[in-house]
Amino acid sequence: MSKLVLEDVELYYNRVHALRALSFEVGEGEIVALLGNNGAGKTSTLSMLSGLVRAKSGRVTWGDKDLTKLQPWDIVGAGLLHIPEGRKIFSTMTVHENLLLGGYLVKDQKLIQERADYAYELMPRLAERRTQQGGTLSGGEQQMLALGRALVGGPKLLLLDEPSMGLAPLIVKQVMEIIAAVNKQGTTILLVEQNARAALKIADRAYVLESGRVTMSGPANELAADPRVIEAYLGA
Structure with missing residues (x-):
C-alpha cells in the first residue's frame, strides 16, 4: 500500500522559511486538498514533493521510497506526476x-x-x-x-497545483468532475487549490496551511462546515 507521508519537513528559499516542520499524509486512493492563502507554502510543498526543490530537513516517503533522496525523473518514474500552476x-x-x-x-x-x-x-x-x-x-x-x-x-499519485485558476465557474465544475473521475479509477490525488469551496466538494480530507505549517485538518465535509474555514476561505 502506497501512502505519502511528510514528517517535519523544513524548506528554505535563501532566507525565506517556506515550510516549517510540515507533517501530513495522503492515503492510497484519497483526494486530499491543501488549502491556504498565497504564500502559505502550498506550491512549495508540491515543488518539494516532485524534487524541483530540496528540503533542508525532514522525511518524505511514498510507500517504501524515500523521496528526499530521489531525482525528479526518478520521482516521476515512481508514479508521482506534477501538474504545475x-x-x-x-x-x-x-x-x-x-x-x-x-x-x-x-x-x-x-x-x-x-x-x-x-x-x-x-x-x-x-x-x-x-x-x-x-x-x-x-x-x-x-x-x-x-x-x-x-x-x-x-500516475499513481497526481500532484495538482491550482487547476481552477483563471477558469469560469462552469469550467471549474467540469475540471473538478474530471479530477474526481480520475480518482475513481484509482489515482491518488493531492490537490492544491485556492478555490476552497470547489476543492472541499471533491476531497476526502483537507489540510489548511498558514506560513508553511498545518493549522487545521480533518474530513473535507467537516472543514467545509467549520466557521473558521467559512470565514477565511469560503465567505460568510
Missing part, C-alpha cells in the same frame, strides 16, 4: 502530440495509445481538438490537456 503545455504542439509526450518514460507504445484514448474518452473536447495547437485552446481546455498528458504517464 499555469498548465505548462507545449503551445506549438498539437493536442495529440502533447498527450503522447506524457508517456516519455513509458516504453510500451500500445499502452501510451490506450491511455491517450482514455483521456479522449474522459474529455471529449480534447478529442474534438486533437489536431489543434495547444496554444489555441481555451484555459479550461488547456487544463484538460495538462490532465490528459499526466494520465498518459500512468
